[in-house]
Amino acid sequence: MYPEKISETSKGVYIIAATPFTDSGELDLDSCDSLTDFYLDKGVTGFTILGMMGEAPKLTEAETLAVMDRVLGRIDGRVPVVVGVSHASNRHVERLAKTAMDQGAAGVMLAPVANLKTDEQVYHYFATMARLLGPDIPICLQDFPQVTGVHMSVGVILQLIDDFPQVVMLKHEDFPGMRKLSELRTQSADAGRRRISILVGNGGLFLPQEMLRGADGAMTGFAYPEMLVQACALFDQGRADEAEDLYNLYLPLLRHEFQYGLGLALRKETLRRRGAIRSAYVRRPGPVLGAIDMAELGRLIERQAQALRERGL
Template sequence: MSKNTHRLDEKASGVYIIAATPFGDDGELDLYSIDSLTDFYLEKGVTGFTILGMMGEAPKLSESETTTVMERILKRVNGRVPVVVGVSHSSNRHVQRLSNEAMSLGAAGVMVAPAPNLKTDEQVHGYYAGIANLLGKDIPICLQDFPQSTAVHTSVAVIHRLIDEFPQVVMLKHEDFPGMRKLTRIRKESEAEGRRRISILVGNGGLFLPQEMLRGADGAMTGFAYPEMLVQVCKLFADGKADQAEDLFNIYLPLLRHEFQYGIGLALRKETLRRRGAIRSAFVRKPGPALDGTDHEELTRLIARQDALLG
């Protein structure tokens, strides 16, 4: 098994790619494509991986398939970069079991979204506190703040409280929408109050990446099919070249925005990855979207325009 040579910590930055889960045209796991996709992401220079996220179709996997995907990717990565495993589930015991399994296989930490139907700050805090206590101090935690999917609002006050109470909370995946003022508040209030600074990586397909980097984000945790753009943009920001970063981002923006569409975005992402040779099939497991002829033509045109602009 892969050695756990990385531990997720507050200094994490760069691009943690949200890995797609490849299936064959028959809907079964494609182990060959898991390997080729892992190699593709590494070749494009990603800082880390996040596997079994919502765009990784984790809820559509059986328990044995979940283990297979974890084992396969962690073995292929072989300690070269940190791997965060999504462990969100309605059962706390399942979160605990999956977290322990992930860490034993060499994961750097786990990502947890709140359970559905939490309505108040106390409920959200209580949920995360229960998970943190259940997992213990040795498992680094990334909080996933994605209310568009969970319908749970995690307030700035709750995030601060969790940071203060649980040293294992080392990262926030920021996906509130609109949420840039939230990002600014977390950074400014933390600094003003002398709070521990945690890593903030942003999602939402990277749609607002330049603005979020200028507001204090440390990088991206998303799955755009051109990860090299995310890598280059984050590096340019780190080098103090914000205008160059945004100019590069803008070339890719039409395709990134297209891939961000709810409902069909994952099918577009997988088809683009297939066209780039990263996976053999663009199959999205049911229930899930499939592209029609017009969708394919549209994607072809957007890719051609992007290629022309890149020269």
């Protein structure tokens, strides 16, 4: 049973799934199962696997295929899965994307390759990839210049939307990028353009503001996905103040987890403490938490738990 493909109307929380390893750095497929079950239990709308937070560049091709097969099999069509296929090789992108779709993925996420400096170069790259993948594979554009070093202008994104119907989603992760989000929505509406789904990243750090500016949900990996799910549902119901009040209870821990360089280790350690994975190992090169880091995280988790208890949550 395959779920519907992602589309312009996709919304909610597409969790960016971590990739679990053992303490010795080997792929832990049993923890892939438990982590998948954890995310499903928290009510996520969909998954995004093999993204940057999923340490995809650190996996061998065999490991990439093993993770994809395991997660897609575990989910078994219950929710849509977007597969990250970004790679320096166009042929690798094409092969992985078509394999993912054959196995039941709902779409693919694609970031620009490095060293694209002009709007023309950015457009040409994505146009080439859209033609290579064909009209039947829905594409989520990943706009994450802090990591890719590539700036995707509003004009280029709108041109890609106009020219390629398979571009149905944007993972909005520019920083700061809220003005870009507003401009995308305003310029699209003013010109009568096709409206695509926009899901936001950056750990959810600006989620309330981004939802009010026209985002449709989140595509990020905060270790308390139930908050993202509940907050996005409240925004969707027009209950913005309630959504922001809930969000604010988690903000100290969310902000702490967002730290560049250390954030993935904090996220995986939190997932380990919540019983979702057996080891918090981050593949090298990657961050390692020290004793102070661990104690600090524990204090923030306990303070958050206390704040939730005080409000009967």
